[in-house]
Amino acid sequence: MSLWTFDESKGNTTADLSEKGHNLKIEGKSKWIKGKFGNALWFDKDAFVAHNPGKAIEDFSFENAFSFEFWINIESIVPKTVFGLPRKEGEYVSAFRKEAKGWWVDSYINNGGWVKATSADISNYGEWHHYATTFDGKEVKVYIDGKQTVSTKAKGPLNKTGAPFRLSNSCCGGRFFVGAIDEMRVSNIARTRKEIQTLMELGVKGFLAVFPKGKLTTTWSEIKKQ
DSSP: OEEEOOOOSSSSEEOOOSTTOOOEEEESSEEEEEOSSSEEEEEOTTOEEEOOTTSOGGGGOOSSOEEEEEEEEEEEEESSSEEEEEEETTTEEEEEEEOSSEEEEEEEEESSSEEEEEEEEEEETTSEEEEEEEEOSSEEEEEETTEEEEEEEOOSOOOOOSOOOEESOBTTTTBEEEEEEEEEEEESSOOOHHHHHHHHHHHHHHHHHHOTTOOHHHHHHHHHTO
8 A cells, every 4th residue: 555665865755655655744853864674764752754634644544454564663762651653543553652671562443442452572672673563354463573462353444534644743742752664564454474574574675576476567566556
């Protein structure tokens, strides 16, 4: 559906490489740094990324299936003890929560009421870790570094609102993090563990190099359908 590599080296937007063209605007203090694959986007304590709510916002609302996948390096969670990435108010949020030595995740969906899938596994600050969550209309699953850490039963359809799609800057007084993100894919299907691990291990360029059918133009065509 949408794919961001965060490989820009300047500017305040990051390009969606799918045919949807959902470029994201960067707000607050940030910079481009060396990432897990190529470059990455680094957030200061007041930075966040948002999709323009006036342009095809329904593309980030889902009924019975979705997947979010990305690499993240959390240095600290400030000023609160939690932040959301991604988040669409009243619909879904991956809530990264602060612990003394690291972070853990609550993945929420709203199907008329909030359903929470808690992944209590602790990941260290200052390290790259891969995060993914999927919903297939029956279960919410969370994956950390390619390993499924929780599965919670939940039914669709999901609630739909006019809220913006955001990375960081959750509700309730501003909730941010310091750190970086890289290689993000948002899909309107539930990705399998194998699919998640493939993108995690190879990155976008490596994925393109080994994708079945081989040719770059064909590969991009397939990505744009997702």
